[in-house]
Amino acid sequence: GEDVEQSLFLSVREGDSSVINCTYTDSSSTYLYWYKQEPGAGLQLLTYIFSNMDMKQDQRLTVLLNKKDKHLSLRIADTQTGDSAIYFCAESPRKAAGNKLTFGGGTRVLVKP
Amino acid sequence: ETGVTQTPRHLVMGMTNKKSLKCEQHLGHNAMYWYKQSAKKPLELMFVYNFKEQTENNSVPSRFSPECPNSSHLFLHLHTLQPEDSALYLCASSQTAGGGTDTQYFGPGTRLTVL
Numbered sequence: 001g002e003d004v005e006q007s008l009f010l011s012v013r014e015g016d017s018s019v020i021n022c023t024y025t026d027s028s029s030t031y032l033y034w035y036k037q038e039p040g041a042g043l044q045l046l047t048y049i050f051s052n053m054d055m056k057q058d059q060r061l062t063v064l065l066n067k068k069d070k071h072l073s074l075r076i077a078d079t080q081t082g083d084s085a086i087y088f089c090a091e092s093p094r095k096a097a098g099n100k101l102t103f104g105g106g107t108r109v110l111v112k113p
Numbered sequence: 114e115t116g117v118t119q120t121p122r123h124l125v126m127g128m129t130n131k132k133s134l135k136c137e138q139h140l141g142h143n144a145m146y147w148y149k150q151s152a153k154k155p156l157e158l159m160f161v162y163n164f165k166e167q168t169e170n171n172s173v174p175s176r177f178s179p180e181c182p183n184s185s186h187l188f189l190h191l192h193t194l195q196p197e198d199s200a201l202y203l204c205a206s207s208q209t210a211g212g213g214t215d216t217q218y219f220g221p222g223t224r225l226t227v228l
Binding site (some may be wrong): 004033035040041042043044045048088090100101102103104105106 | 117119154155156158161169203205216217218219220221222
């Protein structure tokens with residue numbers, strides 16, 4: 001079945017860039033997502049990328065997709081203390097399979113002042 | 114209220130209790146989802162409803178019983194739960210359950226503790 005893997009923890013200094021990595025196994029993945037979860041809150045969609053793209057930029061966020069290696073990354077420029085949260089990578093298969101998201105285990109990002 | 118709301122935010126129940134979780138979406142969506150988030154596993158999809166019809170049951174034990182009376186409301190009825198069912202239960206909604214850019218929007222979750 002599908003599998004999505006992420007590293008558990010990332011520590012970064014305020015103002016630096018953060019890079020969160022994700023690998024997935026399902027070659028039929030159509031859309032890949034990044035969600036953010038702050039303490040006590042639900043998941044907030046940050047951005048998504050379609051599988052025929054290799055890069056997407058949205059303000060401080062840059063998503064890179066290497067479809068050959070099934071590797072997805074999220075770069076946060078000028079990281080702020082408010083970016084401290086858990087970040088989840090998720091993949092969605094082709095449309096015929098319905099809207100089933102498979103999530104990674106999440107990367108806890110700690111931003112130090 | 115806007116977005117996806119869930120009540121209660123916290124719930125403590127004994128193994129013999131019956132309780133229900135409620136989710137309401139104010140986004141005009143037609144698909145709703147229940148997820149389980151526990152410390153030991155990645156976020157797990159439990160149920161999917163599309164236009165009030167259940168389209169997915171991800172091998173969830175029968176002690177969890179979903180109900181979707183209309184496209185805006187989703188319930189999760191709980192009965193005879195086990196301590197390992199303690200988790201954060203997240204509700205989400207999307208325009209439809211058709212896949213792809215039917216982006217899912219999540220509620221804040223209900224933190225459930227089973228004693």
